[in-house]
Amino acid sequence: MTGCDPGHKLAGMTTAFVPNQWYVAAYTREIGRELFTRTVCGESILFWRTADGAVTAMSDRCVHRRFPLGEKPSHLVGDTVVCGYHGFTYGADGVCVAVPGQARVPRTARLRTYPVVEQDSFVWVFIGEPERAAATRIPRAPWLDMPGWTVVSGMEPLAARASLLVDNLLDLSHETYLHGGYIGTPEVAETPITTEVDEEAGIVHVSRRMADAACPPFYANSTGLTGRITRWQDIEFTPPCLYLLHSRIAPAGVLPNDDGTDPDAFHVEVVYAITPETASTTHDFWAVARDFALDDQDVSDYLAASNRTVVLQDVAALDVLEQVISGEPDGYQELSINIDTGGLAARRMIARMRG
Amino acid sequence: MLRVTWLPGDDRLRGRCHCGAQAEADEPVAMWEWLLAHPDHPAGGPVSLDPPAARPPAHLVRST
Numbered sequence: 420m421t422g423c424d425p426g427h428k429l430a431g432m433t434t435a436f437v438p439n440q441w442y443v444a445a446y447t448r449e450i451g452r453e454l455f456t457r458t459v460c461g462e463s464i465l466f467w468r469t470a471d472g473a474v475t476a477m478s479d480r481c482v483h484r485r486f487p488l489g490e491k492p493s494h495l496v497g498d499t500v501v502c503g504y505h506g507f508t509y510g511a512d513g514v515c516v517a518v519p520g521q522a523r524v525p526r527t528a529r530l531r532t533y534p535v536v537e538q539d540s541f542v543w544v545f546i547g548e549p550e551r552a553a554a555t556r557i558p559r560a561p562w563l564d565m566p567g568w569t570v571v572s573g574m575e576p577l578a579a580r581a582s583l584l585v586d587n588l589l590d591l592s593h594e595t596y597l598h599g600g601y602i603g604t605p606e607v608a609e610t611p612i613t614t615e616v617d618e619e620a621g622i623v624h625v626s627r628r629m630a631d632a633a634c635p636p637f638y639a640n641s642t643g644l645t646g647r648i649t650r651w652q653d654i655e656f657t658p659p660c661l662y663l664l665h666s667r668i669a670p671a672g673v674l675p676n677d678d679g680t681d682p683d684a685f686h687v688e689v690v691y692a693i694t695p696e697t698a699s700t701t702h703d704f705w706a707v708a709r710d711f712a713l714d715d716q717d718v719s720d721y722l723a724a725s726n727r728t729v730v731l732q733d734v735a736a737l738d739v740l741e742q743v744i745s746g747e748p749d750g751y752q753e754l755s756i757n758i759d760t761g762g763l764a765a766r767r768m769i770a771r772m773r774g
Numbered sequence: 775m776l777r778v779t780w781l782p783g784d785d786r787l788r789g790r791c792h793c794g795a796q797a798e799a800d801e802p803v804a805m806w807e808w809l810l811a812h813p814d815h816p817a818g819g820p821v822s823l824d825p826p827a828a829r830p831p832a833h834l835v836r837s838t
Contacts, residue, residue, distance in 0.1 A: 611780040618776070618792075746835050757780050757787060760802040764776075767806060 436460040436695050437659040437772045439547030441557045443692035443704050446572065447537050450474050454500065456489030458696050460546045464533060465489050469498045469511050476533035476544050477513040481505075483528075540564045540572070541692060541704070556621075558661040562688040562708035569713045571723035572690075572706035575730050579741035581659070581695040582766070584703060587733055588662050588691055589625060589762035591652055597736055601729050606632035606650070614760040616768070623768060625654040625761035631671045637725050638668045641718050642685045642711065647671040654761065658768045664689035686710045689726075699741060705730050776809045778802065791815065 444459050445466060455466045456479045465479040465488045479489050481502040487493070492503035499516060500509045507528065508517040515528035534545040534552035540563040545552035562568045577584060587593065594603035606629045615624040629650040639645060651667040669684035676682075692704035707726050712718040755763060777790045789805045790796045791812050799805035799820035808820040 611784075613780070614778045616776040748834050748836050751834075752831075755803050756801060757785065760778050760780070760787065760805070763802050763806055764778075767810070 435698065435773060436546065437769060438774075439545075439551045439555060440659060440772075441536070441543045441545050441552070441555060442660050442694045443541045443702075444476070444535075444544040444694065445542040446574070446704075447474075447540055447542055450542055452495060454489045454493060454495060456487065457702070459544055459702075460695050461697055462546065463487070464544060465500070465530075466535075466542065467495060467500070473511070474535050474537060474542055475511045476535040476542075477509070477530040478532075480530075481507050482515065482530065483507050483518075488530075540570070540706075558657040560661065560663060560688070560690045560692075560706070563690060563706055565708075567713070568688070568708045568710055569719060570706055570708045571719050571726065572704070573723070573727055573730070574705070575703045575727070575734050576696075577701040577703045577734050577737060578699070579701060579734075579737040580699050581693050581701045582769070583737045583740055583744075584691075584693050584701055584733070585656075585658075585662075585765050585769070586762045587737060588664075588693075589623070589654065589656060589765050590758050591625075591627065591654070591664075592758045597732055598729050600636065601725055601732075602635050602637045604633040604635050607652075608758075612758065612761065614764055616764045621657060621768065623654075623656045623658070623761055623764045625656075627652040634668070637722075637729075638685070638687075640725075641709070641722055642668055644668065644670060644685075649673060656761075656765055658765055658772060660693045662691040662693060664691075699745065703730060703734065778805055778809070789820070 442459050444457050444464065445455065449455060450466045451468055457464060457466065463479040464476050466474060466476050468474055479487050481488055481504065483502065483505055486502055486504035488500050488502055490503060494501055494503065498511050506519045507515055509530055510516050513530035513532040515524050518524050518528065534549050536543045536557060538557055539560045543557050545555065563570050592608040595605055595608035596603065610627050610629050613626045617624065631647050632650045634644050634648045649669045649671050653665040655663040655665065666687040666689060667684050673683050675684065688708040690706040694702040694704065696702050705726060707722050775792050779788045787799050787802060787805045788796065789799065789809050791809050793812055795815045797808055797819045799808065800822055804820035804822045808815055
């Protein structure tokens with residue numbers, strides 16, 4: 420049942436970034452007519468909306484003396500960014516259109532720009548060779564921007580490498596111990612999982628189906644269910660960065676109909692976008708979409724507060740783990756058991772993508 | 775599709791490759807090694823690389 424894995428020592432874990440991928444940089448609501456910066460995969464990027472509403476993404480350093488363009492007194496004037504240090508002015512295409520004191524603008528005065536797409540309430544940015552962006556899939560989380568669903572969401576900074584969050588989310592047995600009293604019950608850790616790797620689609624699936632489980636407060640207080648429940652946790656992870664947890668909650672023994680309809684269950688789509696900030700820090704985007712109590716603000720407030728608490732429990736644990744790992748000599752060994760089957764599959768897929 | 779199941783009441787993992795080959799293992803590292811060896815799945819099945827019994831290592835901390 421147990422085994423040391425010489426193949427997944429720290430040296431083999433994901434510490435660098437997977438290139439040529441779309442990553443979530445922000446929620447669409449975060450980007451407006453104010454300059455906004457976020458570091459993605461070690462690249463500091465400036466975001467803003469043009470007057471017609473399009474999101475632009477470009478390097479956050481003036482080519483002149485490297486002053487951050489997202490730093491005041493840098494500012495927008497129409498559809499240009501004016502550097503707050505010497506006034507170098509850039510258009511939405513990153514090209515410098517004005518410099519102080521002279522008419523000639525050096526041809527090399529332009530900022531790196533990034534392909535950017537707004538989808539499913541996220542702003543996605545392509546990190547890598549821009550010509551590869553169009554042919555690279557952007558994974559979907561449609562419930563975040565779909566009629567019939569209500570969403571709460573947030574983002575927490577994580578002072579730990581992204582691979583630790585991938586490990587965390589692919590093995591939900593930790594809910595029993597780290598998140599007891601919120602989403603964890605004994606049945607989560609006790610219930611075996613099924614893991615599938617769809618190499619063609621590039622997706623890792625981990626399924627845990629609990630037929631008769633206690634209802635944790637997170638679901639009891641949001642659904643109103645008070646007795647035992649049937650609880651399904653179906654993970655769909657698209658490496659390197661988008662994690663979906665299809666959560667189904669119903670009174671114990673209530674299953675979907677033969678035709679696939681499922682009117683007597685509550686469905687929650689828990690979405691995480693795992694965006695490396697640096698090699699040892701991560702943007703932990705989280706969202707919870709539900710198909711019940713759509714207009715109930717109390718339920719929204721409860722789920723938002725509870726899920727943020729759960730995320731912060733993970734953040735506290737992973738921040739400590741990052742400190743431990745970064746303080747250890749390279750090459751320590753871990754021990755993996757059955758619960759780690761999905762996490763190991765995700766690691767291998769990410770390692771292959773990294774090349 | 776590669777599939778690893780872990781059945782209730784059973785500590786062993788059962789793996790099935792997209793080619794139809796199947797095997798059982800005691801732990802997931804050996805299971806994935808065997809599955810990902812496609813098409814050359816080792817005939818003897820997954821092999822766990824358990825180290826010989828020894829004193830557990832000390833937890834070393836890097837000098838700063």
